[in-house]
Amino acid sequence: MLHNYISGGNFCLYVVRMSRSRTSFLLDQYELAIDEIVAAWDGDLHSALRALMLANEQLEQRLERISAQLDDQLEDHPPKEFLTSRRGSLH
Numbered sequence: 001m002l003h004n005y006i007s008g009g010n011f012c013l014y015v016v017r018m019s020r021s022r023t024s025f026l027l028d029q030y031e032l033a034i035d036e037i038v039a040a041w042d043g044d045l046h047s048a049l050r051a052l053m054l055a056n057e058q059l060e061q062r063l064e065r066i067s068a069q070l071d072d073q074l075e076d077h078p079p080k081e082f083l084t085s086r087r088g089s090l091h
Contacts, residue, residue: 041048 037052038045038048041051
C-alpha cells in the first residue's frame, strides 16, 4: 500500500508492505505519468500542477456527491444486518 502525505511543508513518501520490485515498478509508473503530464503542458510545471489540482478537486467533489447519495440510500434502505443489530441492541 502506497501512502503519501505532506508534513511541515515537506513531501514524505513511504511504502508499507510492498516488495522492492513492486515498489520500484510503481515509482517508475509515477515517473512516466509525471513526464507525460508535464509534456502535455509543454514543460510548464506550474500549468501541469494547476491542471492536476483542478482535476483532483473535481474528483473530490464527485466523491462527496456519491458519498452523500449512498448515505441517503442507506438511510432509506438500511441493510438487513443493520436492522438486526439495531433490534438486538434495543432489547
